[in-house]
Amino acid sequence: METVVSGIRSTGHLHLGNYFGAIKNFVKMQHQHRCYFFIADYHSLTTHPTPDDLYRNVRQVLIEYLAAGIDPEVATLYIQSDVPEVAELYLLLNMNAYKGELERCTSFKDKVRTQPDNVNAGLLTYPVLMAADIIIHKATKVPVGKDQEQHMEMARTFANRFNRLYKTECFPPPYAYNFDEALVKVPGLDGSTKMGKSGAEGNAIFLADEPAVIRKKVMRATTDSGPSQPGEPVSQPIQNLFDLMGIVSDQGTLTHYQDAYKQGTIRYGDMKKQLAEDMIAFTAPVRERILAIDADENYLRKVARMGAEKARESARQTIREVREIIGFASALPVN
Ligand code: TYM
Numbered sequence: 456m457e458t459v460v461s462g463i464r465s466t467g468h469l470h471l472g473n474y475f476g477a478i479k480n481f482v483k484m485q486h487q488h489r490c491y492f493f494i495a496d497y498h499s500l501t502t503h504p505t506p507d508d509l510y511r512n513v514r515q516v517l518i519e520y521l522a523a524g525i526d527p528e529v530a531t532l533y534i535q536s537d538v539p540e541v542a543e544l545y546l547l548l549n550m551n552a553y554k555g556e557l558e559r560c561t562s563f564k565d566k567v568r569t570q571p572d573n574v575n576a577g578l579l580t581y582p583v584l585m586a587a588d589i590i591i592h593k594a595t596k597v598p599v600g601k602d603q604e605q606h607m608e609m610a611r612t613f614a615n616r617f618n619r620l621y622k623t624e625c626f627p628p629p630y631a632y633n634f635d636e637a638l639v640k641v642p643g644l645d646g647s648t649k650m651g652k653s654g655a656e657g658n659a660i661f662l663a664d665e666p667a668v669i670r671k672k673v674m675r676a677t678t679d680s681g682p683s684q685p686g687e688p689v690s691q692p693i694q695n696l697f698d699l700m701g702i703v704s705d706q707g708t709l710t711h712y713q714d715a716y717k718q719g720t721i722r723y724g725d726m727k728k729q730l731a732e733d734m735i736a737f738t739a740p741v742r743e744r745i746l747a748i749d750a751d752e753n754y755l756r757k758v759a760r761m762g763a764e765k766a767r768e769s770a771r772q773t774i775r776e777v778r779e780i781i782g783f784a785s786a787l788p789v790n
Contacts, residue, residue: 459488460594462495465512469519470659472641472650475702476600480633482524484598490530491592491766497535497584501577517755519662522744533762540770544587548613551620552583561605586610590626591770597629601638607631621780642695646677663745666735673731678723685719696730704733
């Protein structure tokens with residue numbers, strides 16, 4: 456049985472990008488593999504959340520993981536900071552992660568551009584922590600969206616480098632995984648190519664959004680003035696709407712609007728109304744479960760405790776092995 460690891464940062468509600476890029480595969484994979492899914496709360500500290508916000512966001516992601524279909528009795532569902540062995544492995548991997556390669560990472564360069572006043576060491580070494588998350592369980596498959604491709608390459612680099620340095624086969628190389636299909640990139644409603652929390656207002660549809668909110672966001676989505684003649688190439692914002700329809704609507708609906716576009720008879724208003732209703736049909740049952748789980752504090756605590764225990768057991772084994780490989784001579788047992 457292969458080991459699977461993936462995580463989601465605790466920076467707010469989950470959106471359709473998180474769902475179709477990642478969680479959908481988590482749900483599919485949980486019955487086939489040994490799965491570890493977690494809430495990346497260490498990672499979210501790069502933006503310095505207040506303790507209240509951090510707590511609330513971690514809790515919310517836990518709720519939404521469960522509402523989206525992760526079964527905590529089958530998969531190991533845990534909070535990253537409940538497994539401090541991850542932080543130890545991160546420290547050890549940092550000794551063989553180089554400034555130059557970390558500075559070349561696209562997500563780091565983006566942050567330098569967008570938040571020049573907060574270029575902290577945690578941001579620079581973000582891919583090292585991510586590698587530690589994955590290899591602490593010796594995972595080989597990592598279901599993620601397309602935006603994580605480069606981080607996955609770096610995780611492989613760090614795993615292989617450790618193996619070479621210590622002449623060991625401790626860590627199998629991990630790969631991004633999407634059932635032999637290309638990695639997914641869900642576009643935004645603001646015309647940008649990626650749905651994300653940091654996008655413009657209304658860019659993302661959240662699993663917890665009320666139907667009225669979804670209708671409003673979709674009706675305000677960026678469009679163009681329409682094809683001026685049949686067969687005109689599709690602009691990015693319109694392509695995004697088609698892509699979103701391809702994800703939440705049935706094939707017949709998508710084909711109908713694609714044909715209308717080709718014939719120059721498309722009415723974006725109608726298309727958006729349909730898209731909003733299909734998004735609501737998809738999110739409504741998840742939203743209901745979010746509200747129900749939110750009210751069950753005991754269940755949430757139980758899930759978090761159970762996940763922490765299972766994840767620590769696996770992490771402890773790896774750390775014990777790594778300490779020995781490195782040559783730490785302490786007589787103190789790692790417990
Ligand atoms: P994060 O929290 O930004 O996103 C969580 C997951 O959702 C996917 N995703 C998308 N997929 C398709 N289209 C989109 N618009 C979209 N937006 C987000 C992401 O690809 C990701 O799979 N660094 C990671 C968290 C992490 C992690 C890990 C993941 C930390 N350690 C170890 C895997 C393994 C991140 O920031 O994801």
